[in-house]
Amino acid sequence: MQPTCKWIIAIILLFIASSFFSGSETALTAANKIKIQTRAENGDKKSQKNAGYSYSIKTGYILN
DSSP states (O other): OOHHHHHHHHHHHHHHHHHHHHHHHHHHHHOOHHHHHHHHHTTOHHHHHHHTOEEOTTTOOEEO
């Protein structure tokens, strides 16, 4: 395999990883905390799991 081909594959893989993390960040910042808490109180298992997390826009970290 030529070095040029390796670089192209590496760029494609990094692009896919970047897309995944950008989508995850968008999902976290777009999540409506009140809606998640209401669903968690009504017994939704996914919402109960996510209700314990909050995203700090200032620091950029997920806080427990």
